[in-house]
Amino acid sequence: MSQATSPPIRRLADWDHERLERLAAEHGTPLYVVDLNRVQANYRRFAGAFPDAHVMYAAKAHTGRAVLSALLDAGADIECAARGELQRAIEAGADPDTLQYTAVNPPAADLDYATDLAADHPGLTITGGATDTFDRLEERGYDGRVAIRVNPGIGTGHHEKVATGKDAKFGIPYDQVPAVAADVAERFDLVGIHAHAGSGVLHDDLDDHCRAIAKVADMGRTVEDQVGDLEFVDFGGGFGVPYREDEEPLDMAVVGEKVRDAVGDLNAQIKLEPGRYVVADAELILTDVNTVKETPATTVVGVDASLATLIRPAMFDSYHPIRNVSAPDREAEPVSVGGPCCTSADVFCTDRPVARPERGDLLAIGNAGAYGYELANQFHSQPRPAEVAIAGDEERVVRRRETLDDVTRLEQD
Template identity: 30%
Template sequence: MHYFRYVGNKFYCENVSVESLVKKYGSPLYIYSQRTLTEHFQKLDQALAPVDHLICFALKSNSNQAVLRTLADLGGGFDIVSSGELQRAIAAGADPRKCVFAGVGKTESEIEFALKKGVYSFNVESEPELQRINRIAGRLKKIAPIAVRVNPNVDAHTHAKITTGTYDNKFGIAIENIEGVYARASKLKNIKLRGLQMHIGSQLTSVEPFEQAVKKVSPLVERLKKKHGLEFFSIGGGLGIVYDPALESSNPEWWRTTKGKKILTPTLYATRLVPLLKPLGLRILMEPGRFISGNAGILVTRIEYVKRTGKKNFLIVDAAMNDLIRPAFYDAYHEIVPLTRKNGQLISSDVVGPICESGDFFAKDRPLPKLGEGDHLALLSAGAYGFVMASNYNTRSMAAEVLVNGNKSALVRERQPVEEIWAGETVAPWQK
């Protein structure tokens, strides 16, 4: 579910006209719906109510301070993968004691910073990392809480670049080696074995891979709990969203189906997993990102030119792959709608950006109404892995970001001044 819809012929975010936001803040523009963020978090929270749990939002999916504050105010924790993300979360009002530190390449300075801030747990990816954490904790005279990330070798059946739970991936430790790792870790003086963690991939639209992974890992969890007194089991994130729905504002449950097929909802997810998790008697951590933020954001862009060739109708827009790289990087689909609804015959169009790369596109051969210079388009489901993956390629400024709450809106990131892009640069001494 999300709260982007047509009211009459105008596209709205909650109770605010998107067109009015573009007039005020310019284009390209990211717009987030606070109500959507809140409801997605709450639906997941309610679905997991039968077990003691903590939802740790994956900061890597959307790190805007206003988004993080929304989730922190709801009692959420955060899944962070760098000291920078931890600092961001704290600045937004997060409790470090509700933060888990993931990632395969934690540096010594990052580990030291996280220990000093008192994170809930480190998700350890290798034995060398375990040794490093123990050494740094000893130097700081602290006890480091850890959960080893188990790789269950379960195929998530998702895009190759976002699958993480097989032995072909760089993440975690093979399931058959975990008990030996815990036995060795239990002898380290500055380590507390707090839990076990897994994460098999992102954008999963079926519950079966989750169910398979939990069934496979649960016996291991029970043995580790009995031997080492574990407190929690983290089942990771990965719940997928609808990127290609029929946009029906009259149906608040449109997100339950796509092209006639049922998709993964919090209720279905919990119905299948809670009966497996409850007997463990542990706190359950979950680390969703896209599920909470993905459909809560859009990217608005202006058509600069309509270019017709013998074979193609190109809509050249002012947003580019540096603003939203998912189509170029993953061949990802984003629903595209005009801010003013138009009737008439649909035209097969390529929506492309101004960057000098053939990969700079948002859609190819997409049926769209007849549009012209100055019209605006909204790229839906851009709230996850959108702005966070943006760059200054072609010396292009970062877009502005806006948060909407009911009939209120606020600029939550200013458009980047172009001079700021090279503000930290200088010429060499011999060039002066």
């Protein structure tokens, strides 16, 4: 799938339903299906809107090896937020000298791993969001490449839990950055500053997002004036995709212009870190209907996927599109779709029109590529699902389905 033939958003109706039914029959449900060609096309569309920027994929959105390898093949570098992501990026083929590690209250083992890695790969960049982090790096004898994470005081995105730009947990308070930069530059190779305002930014949040970008660019200029040239100013990611069927996708050409206007003149290179934009609509979940229950309040549709499969609706009150793959042309009826977990939070939608599901039907839950499998868990002792990757006509299992033995194998008497 080339950038030229890749639409800006992939809706559930755009997937090959016959293929999805066959994959579910072959591999069982619940099942994650990721389209690697779509992953690459999304990355290339984003990078094409910022031809002068250094675009890195934010691994935390989806760290599957198949996804990381596909992005590396497409020319992406990788930004990591944890020790495990560094290791997984390297195992997928990333050159450690190209990696950027954004440390957030990093555990000791994470800093040990990163500094040991940098000893052999001095191109690695470590981003710190607290003066404590820089002190801990120095205690480990590290004096290499660092960036300072700035808290711009402006948060954006689809939910308050992802509006990191105004959350005190993330980054050094804006007014303290010049003094911290002067100190850090004495102890390390200060190569950049970094910020991330939030996640899931669409049209209504774009102006606020650009205000945050402009504020961070101003800080970049201030630091350069006071401390010296920077290699880059990293504005993070945050650009979203429409989850609801009536939402329109971002026009990335327009977004590129808005971001460039917000940045203004800057000597340092612009860095951007898309995550959700790259993978969200490239993956879906297939789930079987096992129960249909008529009640005075609603029609309850029970499926074999649960909040252990996809926790975002329970965690963020997130909307994910749902489609009846088996019978998309049936008359739509309001239904509530939920899984087998013993909690009222295990619900994917409430009173939403869906082509009338019947027991045995196959449903698809869309836009599951970003923070879908990443947040999958074993609640109720449920084994995590398999994941199948497709790329054109090719298909392969990239994560096998867990068994109950997998769930319990770490336990000891």
